[in-house]
Amino acid sequence: MPVLKNISALYTCPTDGLQADVGEIKDAALVWADGHIIWAGPESELPKSYRGYLTFDARGRMVIPGLIDCHTHLAFGGWRAAEFEMRSLGRSYLDIAKAGGGILSSVSATRGAEPEKLFEKSRTLISDIIKLGVTTIEAKTGYGLDLDTELSVLRVYRQLNNLGLIDIVSTYLGAHTIPPEYSQDRRKYIRAIINTIIPMVQIEGSARFIDIFVEDSAFTADEARRILTAGIESGMRAKIHADQLSACGGAELAAEVGAVSADHLEKITDAGIQRLAKTGVVAVSLPLASFYLKQPPLPARKLINSGVPVAVATDFNPGSAPSWHLPLAMTMACTMQSMSPAEVLKGATVYAARAISVDDTVGSLLPGRQADFAIIDAPDVNHWLYHFRPNACVATYKKGRALYDVTVTVPVYPWY
Ligand code: NIG
Ligand code: FE
Numbered sequence: 440m441p442v443l444k445n446i447s448a449l450y451t452c453p454t455d456g457l458q459a460d461v462g463e464i465k466d467a468a469l470v471w472a473d474g475h476i477i478w479a480g481p482e483s484e485l486p487k488s489y490r491g492y493l494t495f496d497a498r499g500r501m502v503i504p505g506l507i508d509c510h511t512h513l514a515f516g517g518w519r520a521a522e523f524e525m526r527s528l529g530r531s532y533l534d535i536a537k538a539g540g541g542i543l544s545s546v547s548a549t550r551g552a553e554p555e556k557l558f559e560k561s562r563t564l565i566s567d568i569i570k571l572g573v574t575t576i577e578a579k580t581g582y583g584l585d586l587d588t589e590l591s592v593l594r595v596y597r598q599l600n601n602l603g604l605i606d607i608v609s610t611y612l613g614a615h616t617i618p619p620e621y622s623q624d625r626r627k628y629i630r631a632i633i634n635t636i637i638p639m640v641q642i643e644g645s646a647r648f649i650d651i652f653v654e655d656s657a658f659t660a661d662e663a664r665r666i667l668t669a670g671i672e673s674g675m676r677a678k679i680h681a682d683q684l685s686a687c688g689g690a691e692l693a694a695e696v697g698a699v700s701a702d703h704l705e706k707i708t709d710a711g712i713q714r715l716a717k718t719g720v721v722a723v724s725l726p727l728a729s730f731y732l733k734q735p736p737l738p739a740r741k742l743i744n745s746g747v748p749v750a751v752a753t754d755f756n757p758g759s760a761p762s763w764h765l766p767l768a769m770t771m772a773c774t775m776q777s778m779s780p781a782e783v784l785k786g787a788t789v790y791a792a793r794a795i796s797v798d799d800t801v802g803s804l805l806p807g808r809q810a811d812f813a814i815i816d817a818p819d820v821n822h823w824l825y826h827f828r829p830n831a832c833v834a835t836y837k838k839g840r841a842l843y844d845v846t847v848t849v850p851v852y853p854w855y
Contacts (some may be wrong), residue, residue, distance in 0.1 A: 440472040441839070442489050444482055446497045448819045451479055451804045452504050452788045458743050461781045461820065462804075469502060471810035474838035479804050497814055498851050500833065501823065503784060504804050505574025505811035507791035508765050510702050510723050512612075512756035513564065513578035514557045514592050517548030519757045523731075532732050532759060533684060536656050542582070542616045545757050549582035554591045561599055568763050569842050572813030572832035574605050577752075577795045579650055581612030585620075586636050589613055593645035604842055608795045610678060611637070611646035614666050616657050629662055633669040641673040648699070648795070649675040653682075653689040660688040667696050676796060682706040683728070694718040700750070700794040704737040705729055712738070716745040721794040724786070725754035726771035732759050739776035749778065750794045751786035770827045780824040810839035816852045826854070 449469060451462030468485045470478040470492070478489065522535050522544075535541050549557070561578075568576065578596050583589040593609055600607040613632050621628035640646050649670030651663045657680075658666070667677045676699045681689025683703035690711030693701035701707075701715060702723035715722055722742050729736040739749050751772045754760035762768075765787060772783045792802025801809050814834040817823035823831055831852070834844040 440470060440477070440489065441493045441495060442485070443469045443495045443497055443502065444485075445499055446482070446502045447499045448501045449479060449804065450501070450503045450784060450820060452785055453803055453805065454789055454793075454798055458748060458782045458785050458790070459779055461784050463781075463819070467502070469804065469812070471839045474810055474840070476804055476806050476808050476810050478806060495846075498846060499818070500846070500851065501815045501817055501819055502804070503572065503813050503815060503820075504788040504802055505813055505835065505837065506572045506765050506787050507795070507797075507802055508568070508573055508576040508752050508755070508763070509700070509750055509791040509794040510725060510752035510754050511576050511578050511763065512581060512754070513576065513607075514561045514595050515545050515549050515582045515757050516552035516557065517545060517757065518761065519544060522758065523761070526732070533656055541758055543619065545582045546584055546616075546618060549592070550585070550588050554595055557592065558595045558598055561595060562602070564763060565599065565605060569605060569835050570830060570832060571764065571766055572815065572835050573765055574811040574813070574835060574837050575608065575792070575795075575797065575801055576605060577608045577610055577648070579610040579612040580646075581615030581650070584613060584615065584618040586631075586639060589636060590639060590643060590645070593640065593643065597645055605837060606797070606801075608648070608797065609646045610648035610650045611640050611670070611675065612650040612652070614651040614658050614663065616652065629666060632666055637669050637673050646675055648678050650678040650680065652680040653687050653692065654680070654684055655687065656684075660692045663692055664696065667692075667698070671696065678702060682711060686711070690715055693720045699796055702752075702754075703728065705734050707737060709741075712742055712745050712747065715742070715747045720747070721750050721790055722747050723750045723752050723794050724772060724776055725752055725760060725768070726775050727760040727762055727768045728754040729775065730771060731761070736775045739772070739778050743778070743782065748790040748793060749782070749786050750790040751783055752791060766824075766831070767827065770824045773824055780820045783824060784820050810836060812836050814846055816849070818854055822854060
């Protein structure tokens with residue numbers, strides 16, 4: 440039964456309370472056994488019975504629940520750096536998409552990639568992601584669109600999950616855009632999703648969530664209602680890419696179908712906010728996407744003041760958010776979205792867990808929860824997110840086991 444002592448500040452991130460209630464405990468200790476937390480509190484109150492156990496020294500650093508990236512598009516073929524250059528020079532995301540670039544260019548690269556290559560590429564990315572303190576990610580399909588490629592990406596996610604490193608929670612996003620072979624008959628593609636692909640995803644049991652891009656360039660709210668309903672009837676829970684580039688009724692639809700989350704929301708209306716608040720849908724903010732598309736962010740303060748939990752995720756994808764750096768997204772959530780570091784921490788842990796329905800096992804450092812945690816080389820959450828460094832994480836533990844640990848080899852950073 441290991442004990443971690445000498446923690447400057449421990450953040451338990453309880454499921455209840457306000458967005459800013461992160462359960463900070465100064466000068467803390469943490470005890471776990473068999474992959475689960477059994478005690479968290481001030482070190483001065485550590486029960487005597489734990490004192491003789493194997494002890495690790497956090498060396499005065501802070502400890503947080505393992506970070507959760509609840510919105511990624513992890514597996515895709517190729518990259519789209521040329522589009523980044525075009526957007527930098529002023530061309531719009533929608534303009535590039537209409538000219539056959541955007542999501543469709545990643546679709547053709549993904550269809551052309553061997554599943555083994557997608558697996559190896561994703562595994563390399565995951566090994567970097569782990570070093571940031573991330574212990575669970577959600578991963579979407581949506582760059583295959585046809586039956587074979589969508590199922591094969593879901594199998595890649597299952598294999599990555601089976602590595603036993605971080606947990607991968609899969610989402611089927613076949614309704615990301617209309618694929619080229621159906622460009623003249625969108626209704627036929629929607630029928631293929633409902634009658635063929637969703638049933639196959641269900642048979643393989645490979646996705647927990649169904650997602651859709653509700654936008655002028657993608658699917659209307661009415662089309663989304665039919666697709667999401669079919670997914671829900673097949674046992675998946677709904678998520679929605681909502682109100683990103685225009686107010687298309689995405690948030691309202693999320694409330695109507697009982698979605699677990701509505702993501703993006705840069706253009707959400709006041710009515711949409713009220714609907715989310717009434718129905719308990721988590722708002723997932725994606726500051727990297729707002730930043731890369733040069734858009735004002737979602738109205739996080741209005742959402743929080745209305746009682747909507749706001750999660751923070753990367754949206755990692757080859758187009759609108761080509762970075763998997765969750766701590767960078769967290770710092771940007773403070774500066775762009777006017778959220779406090781504590782609010783952001785809750786957004787990337789317990790509320791992110793809620794956005795993918797895993798908050799009963801991860802996202803909080805409470806007795807009984809999985810011992811997924813990270814040691815961050817900073818005295819407290821304010822200092823961590825204020826003084827951005829490429830990587831302040833010095834250890835990542837999953838189910839009580841170190842996936843990454845440089846606590847001893849890396850000297851404590853001179854933040855004193
Ligand atoms: O979440 N909004 C739609 N989908 C992605 C972008 C995908 C892409 O550009 O490849 C997003 O931003
Ligand atoms: Fe996305």
